[in-house]
Amino acid sequence: VDCGVKHNIIRCLLRRSVEVIRVPWNYDFNTLEFDGLFLANGPGDPDTCEAAVANIRKFLASPSVRPCMGICMGNQLLSKAAGARIYKLKYGHRSHNQPVRMVGTTRCFITSQNHGYAVEDETLSKDVGQMSYFNANDGTCEGVDYFKWNCFTVQFHPEANGGPKDTEFLFDEFVSRMLAAKGVIDNA
DSSP states (O other), rough: OBSSSHHHHHHHHHTTTTTOOOOBSSSGGSSOOOOHHHEEOOSOOOOHHHHHHHHHHHHHTTOOOOOEEETTHHHHHHHHHHOOOEEEEEEEEEEEEEEETTTTTEEEEEEEEEEEEEEEGGGGGGTTEEEEEEEETOEEEEEEEETTTTTTEEOOOOTTTSSOOOTHHHHHHHHHHHHHHTTTTOOO
């Protein structure tokens, strides 16, 4: 779902032999056949994208939810669809040097970011998901693992070329989840 997708996101998926069907932010993708849903970055205010949120809610309500990955605004839109609140950051996160830590570990990544909104992780139902990454500078939510639906999102940009590619492994995780859901590999 193209909310303003960066071309390197598409390149990262294509390098992993994923066929990409690109649709506009307000398109009802639920009518299409696909193995996984990718929610791309913005720009903009996620509160102005109610059509996208409604389509994501329809996707999550499906009896056969497929794996889903979201980046930046995709993180915010999936969180809204799952019932969480989004809020405007005082200054935003803008640079190639934002430290992000993986919850429950000592792993920290230097990430590229450009956003002015964040997920209020306390409003996310613990029945559907939990924060998976947080900003080491201010503690804000930088990613969510939606264990109820086999979906995950990050606020930062793993496709960024401006620095290290430490988090490009997230695209591999998305592809692995799609292959496991189809029974092609065992992702246990």
